[in-house]
Amino acid sequence: xxxxxxxxxxxxxxxxxxxxxxxxxxxxxxxxxxxxxxxxxxxxxxxxxxxxxxxxxxxxxxxxxxxxxxxxxxxxxxxxxxxxxxxxxxxxxxxxxxxxxxxxxxxxxxxxxxxxxxxxxxxxxxxxxxxxxxxxxxxxxxxxxxxxxxxxxxxxxxxxxxxxxxxxxxxxxxxxxxxxxxxxxxxxxxxxxxxxxxxxxxxxxxxxxxxxxxxxxxxxxxxxxxxxxxxxxxxxxxxxxxxxxxxxxxxxxxxxxxxxxxxxxxxxxxxxxxxxxxxxxxxxxxxxxxxxxxxxxx
Numbered sequence: 001x002x003x004x005x006x007x008x009x010x011x012x013x014x015x016x017x018x019x020x021x022x023x024x025x026x027x028x029x030x031x032x033x034x035x036x037x038x039x040x041x042x043x044x045x046x047x048x049x050x051x052x053x054x055x056x057x058x059x060x061x062x063x064x065x066x067x068x069x070x071x072x073x074x075x076x077x078x079x080x081x082x083x084x085x086x087x088x089x090x091x092x093x094x095x096x097x098x099x100x101x102x103x104x105x106x107x108x109x110x111x112x113x114x115x116x117x118x119x120x121x122x123x124x125x126x127x128x129x130x131x132x133x134x135x136x137x138x139x140x141x142x143x144x145x146x147x148x149x150x151x152x153x154x155x156x157x158x159x160x161x162x163x164x165x166x167x168x169x170x171x172x173x174x175x176x177x178x179x180x181x182x183x184x185x186x187x188x189x190x191x192x193x194x195x196x197x198x199x200x201x202x203x204x205x206x207x208x209x210x211x212x213x214x215x216x217x218x219x220x221x222x223x224x225x226x227x228x229x230x231x232x233x234x235x236x237x238x239x240x241x242x243x244x245x246x247x248x249x250x251x252x253x254x255x256x257x258x259x260x261x262x263x264x265x266x267x268x269x270x271x272x273x274x275x276x277x278x279x280x281x282x283x284x285x286x287x288x289x290x291x292x293x294x295x296x297x298x
Contacts, residue, residue, distance in 0.1 A: 019278025065103035140268030
């Protein structure tokens with residue numbers, strides 16, 4: 001019962017957050033749920049009718065990995081009907097220093113948390129979570145590619161743009177499948193690591209030339225790197241899969257004009273393997289909370 005005495009508000013979510021709720025209850029946390037239906041196995045949790053009620057007495061707040069929309073409404077709620085809206089006023093109900101965890105935060109939410117003195121944690125940027133999430137993300141990309149391409153990945157030429165936490169996992173798995181894998185990265189150390197892994201490394205400046213031989217281009221960089229110029233260099237039949245944060249790093253309008261299939265594939269862990277993605281949160285978030293929130297008797 002490592003979180004005994006810690007009250008955690010969980011604001012909506014999907015199957016991932018449901019797995020996390022189970023883990024929090026197992027660790028003795030006092031869980032206050034907003035927009036969750038009745039469940040016999042969650043009798044220890046407190047169900048709340050409003051977001052503000054859920055925040056009462058909370059020493060930590062967990063919003064979904066899917067985040068909020070442009071108006072602050074939580075994108076996904078388990079009961080499918082309740083509208084939960086995070087406002088600056090609602091955040092000011094929390095004591096300064098309260099951890100507020102969310103997948104990724106929009107700029108206005110960052111500003112509100114800052115003004116309220118809350119400790120904002122973007123879970124998608126936590127190394128442990130991001131590295132583990134790269135596994136279902138890579139499998140999701142491969143699933144999409146197999147469904148869209150008329151060829152096997154084995155023997156194909158794949159270009160991975162960006163070589164961070166997800167790019168490394170993708171490149172390793174593609175290489176294991178027998179794809180000829182090129183890595184395009186700005187960082188020299190990342191290119192050195194790609195070379196050490198037996199991949200073909202290139203600087204970002206070479207992207208236009210590299211894609212000329214590509215059949216699948218996967219972008220992980222959250223900035224416009226797949227420009228119209230780069231798209232024009234791609235051979236007919238090239239597939240682009242962009243998994244960078246919205247709005248991605250591809251000029252999708254140009255891709256449509258040029259007849260190049262380009263997919264913005266966001267949130268793959270929750271779509272492809274929601275239970276595994278939830279188990280990742282259940283494995284990592286309670287430990288993170290123990291670091292962020294003082295626990296009595298520890």
